[in-house]
Amino acid sequence: MTQSANNSVSRRAILQGAAATAGVGALGATSYWLGGVNRVSRSFGKKVIVIGVDGMDPRLCRSLMNSGKMPNMKRMAAVGGFSNLATSCPPQSPVAWANFINGAGPGSHGIFDFIHRHPHDQCVPFYSAAETLPGDGFVELGEHRLQLDFWPFNHEPPKTVLRRQGVPFWDFLDKQRITSVFYDLPSNYPPSPSQYGYHRCVCGMGTPDMQGTYGTYQYFSEDSPASGLDEGGGKRSKIAFENGSARVTLIGPENSMLKHPTPITVDVDVHRDSASSTVLLEVQGQKIMLKPGEWSRWTKLDFSISTPRPLPSQHANGICRFFLQESGPNFRLYVTPINVDPSNPAVQLSEPSNFIEDVSQDLGLFYTTGFQEDHKARSNGVFNDDEFRRQATSVLEERLTLFEYAVENYDDGLLFFYFSSSDLQSHMFWWDADEDPQHPTRSSPEAASRFQYVKELYQRLDGIIGDIYDRYGDKATIYIMSDHGFANFGRQFNVNSWLRDFGYLNPRECASILTDADWSRTRAYGLGINGLYLNLKGRERDGIVEPGEEQEKLTRQLIARLKSVRDFNGKQVIRNVYRASEIYAGNATALAPDLIIGYARGYRASWETCLGELTPDVLLDNTSAWSADHCADALEVPGILCCNKPIHSANPSLTDIAPSILADFGIQTPATMTGRSVFTT
Template identity: 85%
Template sequence: MNDNNKSKFSRRSLLTGAALTAGAGAVAATGYWLGGINRVSRGFGKKVIVIGVDGMDPRLCRSLMNAGLMPNMKRMSAAGGFSDLGTSCPPQSPVAWANFINGSGPGSHGIFDFIHRHPHEQCAPFFSAAETIPGNGFLELGDHQLQLDFWPFNHTPPETVLRRQGVPFWDFLDKQKITSVFYDLPSNYPPSPSEYGHHKCICGMGTPDMLGSYGTYQYFSEDTPAAGVEEGGGKRSRVVFDKESARITLVGPENSMLKDPLPVTVDIDVHRDKASNAVLLEVQGQKIMLTPGEWSRWTKLDFALSTPRPLPTQHAGGICRFMLQEVAPNFRLYVTPINVDPSAPAVQLSEPENFISDVSGDLGLFYTTGFQEDHKARSNGVFDDDEFRRQATNVLEERLALFEYAVENYDDGLLFFYFSSSDLQSHMFWWNGEENPSHPTRTSQEAASRYQYVKELYQRLDKIIGDIYDRYGDKATIYVMSDHGFANFGRQFNLNSWLRDLGYLNPRECTSILTDCDWSRTRAYGMGINGLYLNLKGRERDGIVEPGEEQEKLTRQLIARLKAVRDFNGQQVIRNVYRSSEIYSGNATAFAPDLIIGYARGYRASWETCLGELTEDVLLDNTSAWSADHCADALEVPGILCCNKPFVKGDPSLVDIAPSILDDFGIDTPKTMSGRSIFQS
C-alpha cells in the first residue's frame, strides 16, 4: 500500500485511558537464536507444524533446489510433495492470510485489500483488517475529557475491532480440545478470542505501533530542516548541539484524555564525543553508549499521560532501539518505531492476554509491530541498502529466538510460526534479471548483488526447515507454505489517471479523489492497490451510475479497455480484470470492489493510486527502493506448498490448508470452508 499517504487517515489514539497501565523499566536483553538444542516433544498427541514464510516464491525455490542450494526443502519434498500454492485474488498479504485463516475466500472474511473505503462517506479510507471506532460521550474536567462506561454515565470508549469476519479454523480445534499456538499470525489484530481455552496466538501483521500506525520511525540529524519533516512511515527532526550536547524529543502516543489530544513525548539528552567517535544517550535514567553503525538493545520508555486531579497519572510503556549512523560532521540517529512493550502491553497483543508477556518474561523484549523490517526508512533514504539489510537481519535473529522458544515449548496439537523476512527483504532486493535486465534505479551488477541477498536468505530459511524436519519428520505433519510469490516491479499504473483520461473521472484537473473530485461527473474510481469501484447510485453517497443496465454496460466497457492497455513498448499492463460478483461468494462482500485489477508481471498500481491521488502520466517508472512486488494477477505470483506427507489434490490453494490441517486431526471440513483437504482426491 502507499505508506506515503498514511498521514491522510483520520487516526485516533491507539490507547484509551482504561488501557494505560504499563510502566517503565530497565533495558531488557534481546534473545538471539544461536541454534537449537534439538528438543523433541514428548507429547503423545497428534502433531502438526506449519511454517508460514511470507512471500517465498516457487520459481526461485525450484531454481535453488535444483542447484542443490536448498537441500532440506528438496528432501522434504521427496518425502511428501512440493507445489505452487494458489494465492488470493488479489494477492495481497492481509487478504491471503485471511484466506488461510478461514479456509475460504474474501467473501467469507471481508478483507479485499490493505485499504477499504466507506461508500456512505464517499471514499473515506480505512485499514481493512482492523478499525478504531470512536467513542461516544465524555465528562469534561478542565482540559480533560473522561469516558466512563458505568452508570450513570454509560459512555462508550473508543474500540479497535478486528474486521476479519467468518470462523477461523482454530475454533474447530479449540472446540475439540486440541491445542493450537500461533506466533505472529497476520490478519488477526486484535486477536480473536478462544472460547474453550485451547488456542493461543501472538498477533502479527496488522499490529500497530504506539502511534497507531503500521510503523513510524524517528530520525534526528543536523541537516534536517528546522521545521522537521513528516514523511510516509517516519518523522525527521533537526538536532542542534551546544558544546557537543543536545536534547531531542521522541514523540509517543496521543493522550486521548485531553480535550485536544496531544502526543506524549520523552526527552533524550545527547552527548557527542568527536574525538572518540561516540555518542552517549541519556533517556529516563538509562545511559546508552553508541558508535557509528552500532545498535542499542531494546530500551523501555515510560509515557506519562496527565489526568485531571485527583486522579493519578496514567502510564503507557513502549520500547525502541537506537542506531547511530554518524557522529560528525552531520550527526544522524535512527530510532525504530515505538513498539508496544510485550512485557507489559498497554493493549491486547495476544490471546490469552498474558501469553505475550509470559513469552517476553522468558525471552526479553522484541518487536511487536506487524511490519518489523523498516522498509520505509530505506524507501525514504534514511537507510542505505546495507543499513536496511542489517536491520532486517536483526529482525530475523530476533524471530529465530522466538521460533526456538516456540519449538522448545511445543508438545502436540498445532504449532504455527510466521517469518516475514522473505517478503520485506524481497520487496527491496528482489530483481530477476532474466525477466528484465534493466533495473529502474540500480545497475545490472548492483541488482544482481542485491538479488543474491534474497537467495542467501532462502538458504538460511532452508536450514531452519531442515532443523524442524530432522526433529519431527517422522513425528508430525509439517507444512512449509507462503501466501504468494514475487515479481519485478519496474513500471507503475495510475488507475485514477487512466479513468480521468478516458472521461470516467472528473474534472480533468483533479489531483485526488479525496479532495477535488466532481462526483456528479465521475462514474468510476480506484482505491487501494487492486480495486476499482463504480460510483453506484444508492450505494455511494454521491453515486450517479444507475444499477442494472447502465452498471453492466459500464462494467463491460471498463474490463475491455483495461485489458487493452499497453505500455510504450507494446507490453500488456493488465493480465486480467475480475468481477467481484463472479469470484467472491459469502456474506461479507459489503466492502468488495466492483472490479479487481490483475496486473501483468513487472507492473503494479502506482504509489499514488492507492489512496486516490492522480498523476499527469498514467504509466511511470517505479523509482522507489521498493522494486519488487506481488500485487499483480493472482496467476502470476502463486505461493509455495511443501509438505512431508504426500498430498493428492492438484492445484492446491491457500483455502485448502485449513481443511487439510483439520483433516489431519480427524475433523471433517466445515460448511464454512470452500477449500478441501489436500490429502483427499
C-alpha cells in the first residue's frame, strides 16, 4: 500500500442512491473473536477456505516457525506445504490482488500501480482500480442543479466504475452454481456483479469514505492553527473553549445537488470537566462520555441533503468513532474518517447490495472504508506509536468479529477472508536490523521493540490459522496466502528529479510535472510508485518522442542509466528495470507504463515521486513513520503460500491460486488464465 493512494474520488458518487433514513443510534459490534468457535459445517459439499493475509512475509514466517512461535502454520505446512509465492510486477496491493482475482497478470486486468493517468490528460492522476466519471446534463431549479435519469431528461449521473478488467475467477464458480463468499476483497470496488446469484462479496481496499476519499480523519486540538490545516489524509481544526464548552464541525459529503456544491456538516458540542478530566460529546441527540485514552463506539451521523421544493429532502448515513487523546492542558480529539454506514449504505458496498446490510443487522456497525488502520494519522503526527497500535488493534478485533460471523455462516463452496493488519502495522513497525542496523528515525532499541509488535501480530494470526486448521483441516482445502512480503524502507529515490538532472525532464526549475513541466522539452516522466512513461508522440497529449527508433534508443538509455544508479555508500538502488511490452500480455495494456522500476531492498520511490513532484536531491532519507514497504523489485518481496495439501509447484505465483481453487471444484483452468494449479507438477 502507499501513502499517496489517498487521492480523492468524486464526492458526488457518495450521494448516489442515498435514501431517507431515521434514527441515529450508537450501535457497534461488541463481541470479539477469541478462537474456539465450535461450529463446523456438516455439509457434504466441497469446501475451500482462503485466508488472505496482506503483506505476510516468508522470511519472518520461517524465522518464527523455526523458533516455535508459529506452531500452527508449521504443523499445517508439514501436512501440505509452505512456499514463497511470487508476487506481481510491480508488487503493489491493487496489482497483486487483481493477479489473484484474474489468475493472470496486469495485461489481463489493466491495473499497473496505485496511480494511473490517461495519456490524453498528460499525467493527471487517478486511483487505478476505480474511477469516478462525471455526469452529463442537468436541470437548474433555483440554487439547485438536478440530474434526472428518466425520460424525457435521461441525464447521466456521475458514477464510480471498477477499472479492473478481465474475468474474475469466481464467475466460473458462479456459472457452475458453486457458492463463493468474499469478505473485504481488495481491487473490487464497486463490486462486480454475480450473474447467477451464487457469489457474495463485501468490498475491501479501494472503498471510499463519505467524503469520497480513501480515508480522511478529522482532528481537533487547542494547538491547531486557527485557520485549520488540510494535510494528506486528514484535517486539523482549532477548538476554543468558553466556560468549558466548545463546538466543532464534522465535514461530510458534498451536496452535489447544489449549483455550487458545498460539504454537508454536522455540529458536535464538546463539554469539558477539567476536575474529572471527563468530556461529554453531544451530536444529533446522542451523548458520548469519554475520558482521556478512551474510544467511543460507532456513532451514526445523518447528513441531510437539501433539495428544491416540492421534492422531499434526502439523507445519507455515515458512521464515525471518537478518540479522546487528551482533555487538557491541550485538548486533543481524533475522529475517524466518516465511513459509509453498512446498515444503510449510500453507495453499493457489496454484491448483492443487501449483503452488507444483512451482516450489519447481525453484527452492528463496522469499518467500511478500504484503508482502516489510520496510517495517515500516524505519519502526520496525530497519533504516536502507541495510539496507532491501539487503533490498528481495534481494527483487528473488529475484523475478527466479522471473521467469526463468516465462519459461523459458512457451509460449503469457497470462503475468502482478508486481513489487513499484517500490512499496515508492518509499514509502521517493521525494521529488520540484520539488513540495516540503523533505522532512519528511531534508536536501535526503539526499532527492535516496534518490530516485536509485528512478530506478536504474526503469532496472533498463527492462532487464528490454527483454529481454522483444527476445525477444517480434514474437511476443506485451506490456503493461507499473502500478496507480497516486506522490506526496510530507509532511502527514497525521486525518479523525476533524476530525469531532470539527466535532461529528460524540463525545465530545470520544475517542481511538479502536473503544473510546471515543459512537455515540448520533456521526454520521460514518472507517476505512481514504480512507473516511468515516455512522452510518446501520438499517445501522450503533448508527446514528442517519435515511435520506433528514437523510442527504442531512449528506452535502452533509460534502462542502462537507471540500473547504474548508486547511493552515496555504493549500494545499488535499482535492481532491475522492466519493459512493459516484455512482461505484460493481454488486451488491457493501454494504461501501462513503458518501464517498471524494480527497487533493491531498502529503497523505494520517494513520496514526492508518486504524484509527480520533484525534490532538489535525487536520493534522500525516508524520515516518515512509514518506514517499511514492498514496492521494490518483485523478486525482493515474495508473499507466502501455506496449504494443507501438498504443493507440487516449484515456484508458485499469485496467478496460480485461482486455477488451483477452480481445480479443487473440478473446473479446468480457463483460457483467460495464465496460472496453473499448484497441486500439479
